[in-house]
Amino acid sequence: MTATTALLVLEDGRSFEGKAYGATGSTLGEIVFNTGMTGYQETLTDPSYHRQIVVMTAPHIGNTGVNDEDDESRQIWVAGYVVRDPARRPSNWRSQRNLEDDLRDQGIVGISGIDTRQLTRILREGVMRAGIFSGEDLAPGGQRLTTDELVERVKGGAAMAGAHLADEASTDEPYTVAPADGVEEIAHVVAVDLGIKAMTPHLMAERGIRVTVVPSSWTGEQILAENPDGVFFSNGPGDPAAATGPVTALKQILDAKVPFFGICFGNQMLGRALGFETYKLQFGHRGINQPVMDRTTGKVEVTAHNHGFAVDAPLDGDTDSPAGYGRVKVSHVCLNDDVVEGLECLDLPAFSVQYHPEAAAGPHDAAYLFDRFVSVMKGERA
Incomplete structure (x- = not known):
């Protein structure tokens, strides 16, 4: 296992292995999907996503970079970020920096390289709690935690129902x-x-x-x-x-x-x-x-x-x-x-x-x- 390996674990026990995107570590939240083809910067900074892991159904994310003008609030609010194919480099005249750098700088744990289409079909059955784990939080001391152990951590996370945020x-x-x-x-x-x-x-x-x-x-x-x-x-x-x-x-x-x-x-x-x-x-x-x-x-x-x-x-x-x-x-x-x-x-x-x-x-x-x-x-x- 390399240091870039990440694992997305759903509350029902299903999991997806990919690469760490943004910060490494772990995060918990309600996992939801967003069908927008554009506007990922506005999505990330929308406070309504507080305590939610967001899955982008558009396959290619980060291609226009990020800037200082399009933020909708003072910070990134998503609990975690899931994308299929992150852009290798941004290409837009308004871009000031790379999306992954912003995620990393603000401590947003993410995962890339997974089948977001399959994941979205699962979430259409009903959203649930989930967790993203990478680095030492996935394999403390080099010993990878089992999926069952990670599912228990996910189930220990707060539910959205009843939450005053x-x-x-x-x-x-x-x-x-x-x-x-x-x-x-x-x-x-x-x-x-x-x-x-x-x-x-x-x-x-x-x-x-x-x-x-x-x-x-x-x-x-x-x-x-x-x-x-x-x-x-x-x-x-x-x-x-x-x-x-x-x-x-x-x-x-x-x-x-x-x-x-x-x-x-x-x-x-x-x-x-x-x-x-x-x-x-x-x-x-x-x-x-x-x-x-x-x-x-x-x-x-x-x-x-x-x-x-x-x-x-x-x-x-x-x-x-x-x-x-x-x-x-x-x-x-x-x-x-x-x-x-x-x-x-x-x-x-x-x-x-x-x-x-x-x-x-x-x-x-x-x-x-x-x-x-x-x-x-x-x-x-x-």
């Missing part, structure tokens, strides 16, 4: 993103950072919104004390059922009838605040090519996704909010599996989507939703 991915202190240069300020929004991506306040700033980004631990009273024209809840990691604090804060926002917009985890927070349940998907939606219908317009959009949980709400007709917030309808639905992809309150100025209209990386079909938020803050119907 938003506080770990959130900012420690509030900060402000001013309207873009030359754009007149039209509104002030408090954005609750549950694991926010940098492109989100950027797109609001382009529309003249001054964004105050605040920690996930902020209460409804703290948010309302900022006197916002609107409140935004971001994407983020973990089980929405465990995020009781943000749900409580959101109920206070709804009670105050302040315009609200939520993305991804923010959609799940709205669903739970309205009294609906959430549930874990079999293998989730992760990629930049998911078809969603906007039922308001009938338009089908190609959208970017990253979620393993969804809201359990009736798809057809208007529904009374179980928590007493009036009528609610499912505004967007995934055409692959009929998963709820958006909610709209009919008696309150609040709406949300499960996917990522900021689309970094990904298509821009849904960028209009930020304009819709502006309309809601102006008192118009979504």
Whole structure:
């Protein structure tokens, strides 16, 4: 066995042997797959992947290198990284360094050279916990650990169900993103950072919104004390059922009838605040090519996704909010599996989507939703 050997071990006992990619050592997490052909830098720095090992279904990764402009947050968040064929050298005019160097520098343990197609077919049966092991963590003192021993380590890792992770991915202190240069300020929004991506306040700033980004631990009273024209809840990691604090804060926002917009985890927070349940998907939606219908317009959009949980709400007709917030309808639905992809309150100025209209990386079909938020803050119907 060479020092570059790595082993990916699944919770069910299946394993894949390949080469170490990035840092050597060991890592545990929920293993999921991403179907995006591009945008690996944005994927790696998306806080919603906190505590997850990400498998890229595209076979060739790293060919455009990495740069200092496309990161979606302050660090790489994935727990581990799995690729089939890493690029030997990057080739892009914007590239500043090699992807593997970034992974190594930030201590991200990965594996390459395995059959990611076969692995993805396994994960379509249902995501599970996994571990990547290399170097001394695979063979301490030169004696390789057995697969059974490694499976026991994997089973000792934390499950995603029941995990409250938003506080770990959130900012420690509030900060402000001013309207873009030359754009007149039209509104002030408090954005609750549950694991926010940098492109989100950027797109609001382009529309003249001054964004105050605040920690996930902020209460409804703290948010309302900022006197916002609107409140935004971001994407983020973990089980929405465990995020009781943000749900409580959101109920206070709804009670105050302040315009609200939520993305991804923010959609799940709205669903739970309205009294609906959430549930874990079999293998989730992760990629930049998911078809969603906007039922308001009938338009089908190609959208970017990253979620393993969804809201359990009736798809057809208007529904009374179980928590007493009036009528609610499912505004967007995934055409692959009929998963709820958006909610709209009919008696309150609040709406949300499960996917990522900021689309970094990904298509821009849904960028209009930020304009819709502006309309809601102006008192118009979504």
